[in-house]
Amino acid sequence: MTADKTIVIALGGNAILQPGQAGTVQEQLSNVESTADQIAELISRGYRVVVTHGNGPQVGAILIQQEAGREQVPPMPLDVCGAQSQGQIGYMLQQSLGKMLARRSIAKPVVTVVTQMVVSPLDPAFQNPTKPVGPFYTEDYARRRMQSANETWIEDAGRGWRKVVASPDPIRIVERDAIISLVRSGAIVIANGGGGIPVIEHNRHYEGIEAVIDKDLGGECLARDVKADILLILTDVGQVALNYKTPDQRDLGTVTLDEITRYQQEGHFKAGSMGPKVEACRRFVDRGGEASIVASLEHAVDAVEGSSGTRIIQ
DSSP states (O other), X not given: OOSSOEEEEXXXXXXTOOTTOOOOHHHHHHHHHHHHHHHHHHHHTTOEEEEEEOOHHHHHXXXXXXXXXXXXXXXXXXXXXXXXXXXXXXXXXXXXHHHHHHHTTOOOOEEEEOOEEEOOTXXXXXXXXXXXXXXXXXXXXXXXXXXXXXXXXXXXXXXOEEEEEBOOOOOEETTHHHHHHHHHTTOEEEEOGGGOEEEEEETTEEEEOSBOOOHHHHHHHHHHHTTOSEEEEEESSSXXXXXXXXXXXXEOOEEEHHHHHHHHHTTOSOTTTHHHHHHHHHHHHHTTOSEEEEEEGGGHHHHHTXXXXXXXXX
């Protein structure tokens, strides 16, 4: 695959926070620097890069901080917490990418766009909230919140009670034109973190709504909007697999759109893990993208150049 192509890189949570880590800024910056080194190498090879990322652990931490300070300052709603996480993670990526580009003597600006994603208030997801957010609490606390704030909470596998919110399908990015303009100017753009801040449209203005958008489906919207050639989803496994974690597991290399659609219909990809990634990849190629790739973080460059990961094509 030749350079001079536009890649949207969707970073999984392991790019920012590894399992078992406390989440200190030093830990997160160290992880982000490793990620930034891979991204900078792609840029050095001539690829135009737009970056998006997950934000689950960071929003979870912000929600804990909101709850802990509830008696001293007003807690912020989920959409505002999402915006905070976009700025936080974007800042770390800007610093790290700037450093890795400087090491390669590449002078390109790096910018984060706080990004809103339009969703439909009629999306069926709002009638069936399923996405857990924030920490675990006692049943007594959960029932008090359900009564006082009209929230939905569930008991989660004996670990405690968690609030759940809707996960609607992303429709379009509000800041689309600004992001396109920045990409065309040569900037490295970080956008649509956490799938975007969910908003609904009212008479040509936007209002935040309590929901969580899947970051990979949001990344597909971003890739489509900037007319990317490649959607690269980086995660903690090397390839998409059939019959995952069974004796019959089969890792996928290059597959066609028809093949991956058939595998989806056969139920190979779970909703809570690989399912949204495969669906994002399928949508991107189905809507005209050249290729979508799922690969491990440490093999990002190899995946783009064709020697690693799972590649979905027409």
